[in-house]
Amino acid sequence: MAECFSFSGTYDRWLRFSYSWMGLKSTTTDLSGDGTVMHCWVPKTYKPNKPNLLLVHGLGASGMWQWNAFVSRFIERFNVYVPDLLFFGDSYTNRPERTEQFQAQCVAGVLKAEGVKKTAVVGASYGGFVAYSLAAQFPEMVEKLVLWGAGVCMEEKDMEDGMFQVKSMDEAVSIMLPQTPEKMKELIKVVFYKPVMTIPTCFMQDFIDFMGTEHLQEWTGLLNALHKDRKMSSLPKITQPTLIIWGEYDRLFPMELGHRLKRHLDGTAQLVVIKDCGHAPNGRDMKEIYEHMKSFLVDPLLSPKKANQTKDQKVH
Numbered sequence: 001m002a003e004c005f006s007f008s009g010t011y012d013r014w015l016r017f018s019y020s021w022m023g024l025k026s027t028t029t030d031l032s033g034d035g036t037v038m039h040c041w042v043p044k045t046y047k048p049n050k051p052n053l054l055l056v057h058g059l060g061a062s063g064m065w066q067w068n069a070f071v072s073r074f075i076e077r078f079n080v081y082v083p084d085l086l087f088f089g090d091s092y093t094n095r096p097e098r099t100e101q102f103q104a105q106c107v108a109g110v111l112k113a114e115g116v117k118k119t120a121v122v123g124a125s126y127g128g129f130v131a132y133s134l135a136a137q138f139p140e141m142v143e144k145l146v147l148w149g150a151g152v153c154m155e156e157k158d159m160e161d162g163m164f165q166v167k168s169m170d171e172a173v174s175i176m177l178p179q180t181p182e183k184m185k186e187l188i189k190v191v192f193y194k195p196v197m198t199i200p201t202c203f204m205q206d207f208i209d210f211m212g213t214e215h216l217q218e219w220t221g222l223l224n225a226l227h228k229d230r231k232m233s234s235l236p237k238i239t240q241p242t243l244i245i246w247g248e249y250d251r252l253f254p255m256e257l258g259h260r261l262k263r264h265l266d267g268t269a270q271l272v273v274i275k276d277c278g279h280a281p282n283g284r285d286m287k288e289i290y291e292h293m294k295s296f297l298v299d300p301l302l303s304p305k306k307a308n309q310t311k312d313q314k315v316h
Contacts, residue, residue: 035094058125062089151253193278
């Protein structure tokens with residue numbers, strides 16, 4: 001019997017063509033032969049006159065899916081690198097570690113293998129946890145950091161204190177890793193501000209089938225590792241100029257976590273709040289987010305001193 005047509009599979013093939021057409025190639029790196037393989041989109045031709053930019057994705061589909069709209073905008077200005085974190089896309093490990101620290105070490109391994117010594121880094125949501133850890137563990141490698149909706153300042157007790165809509169990690173996992181169209185609808189309601197619930201059920205089921213359940217246990221481990229025993233006192237302070245971007249109505253990671261992070265970094269960070277935006281942006285929000293990112297990443301005059309003097313911004 002012939003396979004049924006898959007919208008997600010077709011889109012995935014189109015993305016691969018698009019990335020190649022934009023000047024990127026698909027690579028895999030075997031890290032030290034320990035059963036850890038990282039997939040990454042890297043420049044076909046490295047341009048030494050361009051700065052480097054690393055885009056680290058969040059939970060969900062692969063990095064290729066999540067960064068497509070931004071790669072096309074940044075490819076002319078940067079040597080762009082788009083890795084798949086462990087258990088996403090074609091990246092995996094046989095090792096038991098599930099922390100963002102280990103993810104960051106693996107990303108650093110890929111960059112070193114590609115000869116990247118310094119780079120700006122953008123991390124979205126879960127990818128922001130990894131990007132922050134990369135900046136903390138490898139400060140000589142990370143020049144600037146953009147964190148987009150990344151609740152790195154959360155603590156385990158925040159859930160007990162009622163900061164989040166969910167009351168337990170089991171509930172969080174059931175929403176963040178949806179296995180049915182009904183759970184997918186719950187996730188959409190959480191991550192988008194005023195979501196339009198017009199996605200056909202068959203499209204949602206097709207995406208769930210395309211993602212598969214092969215790594216469901218590992219994804220659950222990644223979420224639990226973020227939350228368990230997390231304390232502000234254990235979060236290192238980074239010194240790189242940092243741009244924090246937050247949706248005004250983020251229900252996954254409430255905006256208080258953005259303010260908490262800015263206080264934690266004590267003057268080395270800017271906070272930009274995107275009005276009428278949830279955890280996941282829509283098309284209009286993405287354009288505004290890109291403009292803030294471009295201003296921060298491209299402006300050569302944005303020194304740490306200037307960043308310190310920048311007040312909290314709110315997009316109107």
